[in-house]
Amino acid sequence: MKMNSSKVFFLSFMIVGVMICLCSNNWLFIWAGLELSLITLLPIMQTKLMITSESMMKYFLVQSISSGLLIIGLMIILTNTMSNYFIMTVAILMKMAVAPFHSWLISVIEPLQPLAMMLMLTVSKISPLMILSFTQISISVIIFITLTTGSIMGLNQSAVKKLIAYSSIFNMGLIIMAIKNNFIWSFYLLVYSMLILMLIWILNKMNSIYTNQMILNEELTVNKYALWINLLSLGGMPPLIGFSIKLVIIEFSISKMMIMNLLVMILMSTVVMFFYLRMSYLTLMFYSYSPKWNMHNTKKISSLIIILNLILTPFILLIKTLN
Template identity: 30%
Template sequence: MKSPNKYLFLFLMVSSTCMVASSSNWLTTWMGLEINMLGYIPLMFMKENTSESEAAVKYLIPQSLGSTIFIASAIVSSHFNNSQILMLMAMCLKLGVAPLHFWFPPVMASLQLTPAFILLTWQKIAPILAISSFNPPLVKSIMPIAMISALWGGIMGLNQTDIRSLLTYSSISHTGWMLASISSNSIILIAYLTTYIMINSSIFTFLTKESASSYKQLFSPKEPTKLFILAVSILSLGGLPPLVGFVMKLLVLMNTEAKLIIILGLVIGALTSLFFYLSLTFSTLLSFNKMRMTKTEMTSSQTIMFLLSQILPLSLILFFF
């Protein structure tokens, strides 16, 4: 982000999310979602190449379609209450949850790491906050989508070798868990979002300093401490106990009002995701007892982000509970 105008678009993106969080009517919510989309699109252009232009178009079309369905359904909902389900579907399209995720992996594959990180984390906040503002009986109607998203993200991740594709399908799976947490408690939703963003921050902090695309290149023996931190962060994202990612999923399961079949689908999707994350990091963890850690490595930015990603969400849980 060398251009000063990037900071203006970043401010628009952040302020529009705050606008959605504080809105009291559907028109203000729609305006916040539109400003959020328009503020993010210029941030997608880091190297000004053709793939980024293609990604911007692939992102713009489904987002515009979702916004159009949302505002049209909001207008019609004043006469027909049943049309509000279309507003939920529009938000699911903007989130990129299964089976409305057709635009999400191609966009992620064409982006640089910084806009990809924003798309995986911050761009999920506004649609999820919009969904959480619906009536609880209406929110429960999208619990099957949460289950399908968790299952699909876990199954599709099994065939991936690119680390960015793995994070993409993991994001689809985690979005299903976020939708399930909406029916439980707003505190748990905020804590889950914070946990997810912090763990991804730890992973992307490592990825920005590496030029690896496949997981075999990523986990080649270079610096032992950094590899261990990356492996633990990925396992925390997968929900391995007793890491903080597992604690958040356990809180969702303990407090959600979803049916048993939905909970089973979420658990199976989480176990599938954990399986390919374990297979990805297994060799690194086994060879760690042969490695040596140095003092200079332990003071790196990767270590600081790792500690924050594991400690900050737990502190948030202790503060509210």
């Protein structure tokens, strides 16, 4: 997608809204920053396709309802002596598309361009996660439903964007497992954002809307290898970078005695890895006119994606050992 002055303007204000939300110590300014970052995503979503208007309307309606619930929750917290974070938590979970409030994301994300899809799955989640870290309510049931929904529902999907959406829902379940530790969920979101950015770039280069279309692309062999490595990293295969963030979540869950959530996470991670491997199997293992070892047309960015996935985890573990 070409970046014109209007999109740069709205993208800048989206980042400003996130910074306002992160730097404020007042609920009113936090809400204002949240709304600024969310409403500026609407113009970025706009394309020439008619279906995009439907997605923008769905996104606007969902965010309006959740914003109204958030205001009601804040009023209850500020007026009552006994803080009740239930309504506020529901509003934040709806904004983040966490199960069982995830249905709108699946329909909204399908016609989006790569930039809007990446922003919706990464940057727009920062402010709600920060607000959720302030709440004092147990969300273990939500974590279980999110992990189960994100993994099971992705099994019968053939559309690439829907697979990415369900993968995002699953990873949001892992992030909110560590929501009480700001460093861990921030680190997880940072690494996940990097991985999802590389995944969206590769799929955009391959011009694949459905998984079976990946077989037909014969020119970008190195991109198929980069896609394979990136999907393994997202699934948490050692020694790739995605393994390090899964390892941090496992250590945190053990330290907080979240044994049931940890068991569900490990079991559902195998299911997620299954549909990741199904995508890479279609790209690499099927019959091809060109030899798989023919990599003369090596792309620098694809090679960089492979190198980053391979070397970052040993580097992080080395830093941790030295400290």
